[in-house]
Amino acid sequence: MLHKPxxxxxxRRMLFSLPPRGDSPPQSA
Structure with missing residues (x-):
């Protein structure tokens, strides 16, 4: 998923930014 280290x-920030499902963009994160 990540292209660069x-x-x-x-x-963690990216993971938390992702929604619980993962198929919809972060709405209010």
Whole structure:
């Protein structure tokens, strides 16, 4: 999924930004 290496903080931020389902864009994150 990730194209470039990122810090753990960035990974967590991205994961938290994703919706619970994962098929819809983050609405209010």
């Amino acid at each position: 990122v810090g753990a903080n960035e990974l």
